Amino acid sequence: MIDKTVIEAQNAMRTPDLDRDFDYLGEKLDRRGIDINQMVDRAKEFGLAVPSWGTGTGGTRFARFPGPGEPATIFDKLDDCGVIHSLTQAAPTVSLHIPWDKADPQDLTAKAHQHGLAFDAMNSNSFQDQPDQIHSYKFGSLTHTDAATRAQAVEHNLECIEIGQKIGSKALTVWIGDGANFPGQTHMGRQFERYLSSMKEIYKGLPDNWRLFSEHKIYEPAFYSTVVQDWGTSLLTAQELGDKAMCLVDLGHHAPNVNIEMIVSRLIHAGKLGGFHFNDSKYGDDDLDSGTIDPYRLFLVWNELVDAENTPGLDLAHMIDQSHNVTDPIESLMISTMEIQRAYIQAALVDREALAGYQADNDALMASATLRAGFRTDVDAILGRARLSSGGAIDPVMTFRASGYRAKVSDERPIANGAGGGIV
Numbered sequence: 001m002i003d004k005t006v007i008e009a010q011n012a013m014r015t016p017d018l019d020r021d022f023d024y025l026g027e028k029l030d031r032r033g034i035d036i037n038q039m040v041d042r043a044k045e046f047g048l049a050v051p052s053w054g055t056g057t058g059g060t061r062f063a064r065f066p067g068p069g070e071p072a073t074i075f076d077k078l079d080d081c082g083v084i085h086s087l088t089q090a091a092p093t094v095s096l097h098i099p100w101d102k103a104d105p106q107d108l109t110a111k112a113h114q115h116g117l118a119f120d121a122m123n124s125n126s127f128q129d130q131p132d133q134i135h136s137y138k139f140g141s142l143t144h145t146d147a148a149t150r151a152q153a154v155e156h157n158l159e160c161i162e163i164g165q166k167i168g169s170k171a172l173t174v175w176i177g178d179g180a181n182f183p184g185q186t187h188m189g190r191q192f193e194r195y196l197s198s199m200k201e202i203y204k205g206l207p208d209n210w211r212l213f214s215e216h217k218i219y220e221p222a223f224y225s226t227v228v229q230d231w232g233t234s235l236l237t238a239q240e241l242g243d244k245a246m247c248l249v250d251l252g253h254h255a256p257n258v259n260i261e262m263i264v265s266r267l268i269h270a271g272k273l274g275g276f277h278f279n280d281s282k283y284g285d286d287d288l289d290s291g292t293i294d295p296y297r298l299f300l301v302w303n304e305l306v307d308a309e310n311t312p313g314l315d316l317a318h319m320i321d322q323s324h325n326v327t328d329p330i331e332s333l334m335i336s337t338m339e340i341q342r343a344y345i346q347a348a349l350v351d352r353e354a355l356a357g358y359q360a361d362n363d364a365l366m367a368s369a370t371l372r373a374g375f376r377t378d379v380d381a382i383l384g385r386a387r388l389s390s391g392g393a394i395d396p397v398m399t400f401r402a403s404g405y406r407a408k409v410s411d412e413r414p415i416a417n418g419a420g421g422g423i424v
């Protein structure tokens, strides 16, 4: 893992600058009536889940270019997640994907505990055929016309719950690739009815303290119609299933320019927002690193979340879901963790009382400016101080590079040529 002395030496180099930046920012925020230490506390309390599959190099349907020292097993992946958390102090949980991460539950929890990690939502997979699988998902899984294929997909989801219970997870995320590539290929109404009926079977197997997340996605792999293509379908599903069923919003799963923050607001209103898959996109489900394309949109999503943070019953699972094709996945995941945390803190800086006043007065210009004041504030010093005081690195990426971790695991891990790093 990362040697503590490396973190300390790297932090010692950066502490004088951090202190100066922190004092200056503290003074500026004080003028706005904001206590910087409260923001540091907020940043320290923030935590999200890293997707196990994100630690490997991703790929497109054209090619995958493996990087050095890629994780070969779930235990390697958990080691990498441990590195991400130890340096950022903001990624204390991991989201597993079954069957990719199938292993002895006791071994999984032992490895996680070794790194101070816990498990967030389980992810099922009925969008691929596994080697030992009887029925193919080529024409669908939970919505397949064949009852035996649907039953197999339901059974797989129940198994994910069973594994999850043994490792302390409390949620199952269901995303299916089911749909159609041709108009007329499927009966859209009956296909959706089959989906609801399969989901009800899964819901029946959900323990009382668990939640079921329904994840929508506009298109791909079905390019004409997708069964759970939008938040409306996801909400219908969650409402029909019951109290433990919630909607999960993957930021990349929308058409360009869609107002995602308004979807977030609507789902909060309906009491059905369960969590997120954070990433960024330019054209479609590009699975790019969070905050790299449209950081303002990420901020606007967080603005809704901070605005609603005292809503009774609101309990959100924050997860990353990205594909790292040209960067070191550990570095990308650390940067993304910090960008998501940054947007959260920036949203927390918004003067909500002033904003509400401008909204009531229909002062569009000042309302918009009040919101942007949060986004324009450089909160690096808050995030750096939060990491430093939690035992993390002021600069996680430079500390990671100085540690030589990637070179070390490159010697130990075989080169992974297969597909593996999936996009969900």
Ligand SMILES: [Mn+2]
Residues within 6 Å of the ligand: 215, 250, 277, 321, 424
């Ligand atoms: Mn996703």
